[in-house]
Amino acid sequence: MRFFNPARAEPDHIVLDIDGRDVRVEVRRNARARRYSLRLPAAGGGPVLTIPERGTFRTAQRFAEDHRGWLAERMKTMPAARPFLAGGTVPLRGVPHFIEHRPAGRGTVLVVDEEAGPKLVVAGDGPHLPRRLTDFLKKEARADLAEAVERHVGALALAHPSARRPTGLVIRDTRSRWGSCTAQGKLNFSWRLVLAPAFVLDYVAAHEVAHLVEMNHSARFWNVTNALFPETEHARDWLRRYGSDLHSYG
Known part of the structure; x- marks a missing residue:
């Protein structure tokens, strides 16, 4: 050999x-x-x-x-790539948004609700549209995750007074997992969760917060996760079915 x-x-x-x-x-x-x-x-x-x-x-x-x-x-069977381009669509919290480019507009990205449906209006030069839209989505993801994590941490503290608090929250573009919790208590999440329906992001936040008391995937861990987020199985099923699609955007 x-x-x-x-x-x-x-x-x-x-x-x-x-x-x-x-x-x-x-x-x-x-x-x-x-x-x-x-x-x-x-x-x-x-x-x-x-x-x-x-x-x-x-x-x-x-x-x-x-x-x-x-x-x-x-x-x-893999989803085709869907680049961020004017005239395309991208889901925000599970709702498809039309991407409109306004070169003369001010600012970066604006959410506009119209009768025909919601839009993401991106200002500035055309070549910068993908980056500006990605930066906007990451910012929205951070805000949503920070709120969800704080809410679940508060609920965890009531049920488990000795539970640790997270030492940080990091937004990444991970491919192998939607979130993780380090031994030091730092929580990492994929920004693409903001593309999914809100309950999916909420579940992943609860999942990682549960690791602050159970650094494993034992029955005790799942009991904590389900107590924080009763729709756990519904969210996990959604990710199994549609999670790979989120990586096709951008």
Whole structure:
């Protein structure tokens, strides 16, 4: 058996021909992996090929080729990218908003309710529209999450007086998870939660706040989460069904 020699650098990707187009497949070596695996992250991004610690790059290439048909079918089910462009739409708290560009407008982004439906009016030069809209959505996400976290922390303190308070709130563009809580009590969230219906964001906030007393996913943890947010299963089901769509925006 050939062992991986760290002194020999190996490629960090391979290219597969999928239905006539080149698809880059990221290659990762994982010491904890027991087998080769090929996956297409539900949260978005390109295919990832994992090599176990004692695996070989050549075998990984054959594995990817053997599973090319599976990957082609899987890619067909992924949502298409939806860039932030004038004339497009983006959900805000689960409600589709038309994106309108007003170059001569003042300010950055304005929410306008009209009879035809709500709009996000973006001012300034056209090339800056995607960044300005993204910055606006991140700001809205932070405000919504800060309010939800504070509300759940207050409820947690009543039921668990010894519970810690969060040490910080960070907004990111995470792909693998919607939120997390560090051992130090810092709460991290994906800004894309503001695209989902409000109850979904509320659930993720409650989930991470519950980790301030239970740093695990035991039955006790879920009891705390359900006490903070009784619609937990409804929100989890929504994320399973539609969560990957949120990563297609922008």
